[in-house]
């Protein structure tokens with residue numbers, strides 16, 4: 690699971706701090722050098738680390754902390770709070786439509802886990818929010834993608850709308866009509882993925898966005914790709930505008946850099962995380978619980 694190395698290093702730094710009893714400003718700055726290194730080794734972006742360490746240091750070297758009875762504990766508490774803030778503070782929810790079906794556009798690069806995540810999220814919404822989701826196959830360039838969506842949809846007993854290789858924007862519109870006619874209150878559009886962010890992909894996604902007015906555009910990125918995931922998030926957000934991120938393969942991510950950097954780098958929250966290949970392995974992302982786990 691993610692963050693093992695980071696946890697270990699942060700805890701070693703804080704253990705030394707606790708061993709000191711009274712703390713000086715210098716003790717704090719020394720510990721922060723270790724925190725800085727630990728975060729960089731976890732593949733958190735340089736700029737994010739710099740700002741994080743500056744904030745924690747500023748809050749920790751005040752007399753209210755240094756002169757308190759448990760200064761080391763106060764510093765750890767500040768690190769916990771700032772890690773939580775870094776990852777977005779509160780838990781970010783999906784925005785459901787007030788009228789008619791909620792439309793969620795799932796976007797991402799090939800291999801990130803988009804199709805699997807589309808099904809997982811729909812299954813989650815059915816189970817925990819009593820929704821009646823429809824999956825729509827709008828990735829028309831790879832016949833295998835349509836088939837894959839049908840397979841995973843079938844495993845979760847979810848209806849899948851497909852029209853083969855047509856115009857993806859038309860398919861999305863037809864899927865919405867189908868949803869309205871069949872009482873589906875949540876529509877997931879599984880859009881095309883490519884190996885790189887390119888103009889043709891973005892143009893198609895922008896056209897879909899302008900036509901169907903989604904309530905949410907969720908970007909799926911692979912945690913194991915670290916800063917590449919962060920760069921993909923920035924690129925999609927700049928070109929298309931996204932509402933949130935689903936971070937997949939957290940189970941295989943030993944470092945945690947993407948989870949810690951995405952909100953700070955893009956301003957957009959991680960809403961869900963994928964924690965395994967099985968179709969029920971998706972969870973809402975809780976920054977506070979994640980921070981406590983890192984420091985656990």
Ligand code: GDP
Nearest residue numbers: 799800801802803804805937938963964965966
């Ligand atoms: P797409 O090309 O973005 O649609 O990606 P897929 O949905 O086909 O997923 C690519 C691979 O990643 C598949 O083998 C999935 O089973 C796997 N995958 C997706 N999410 C997760 C996850 O959270 N954890 C793990 N371990 N594997 C995942």
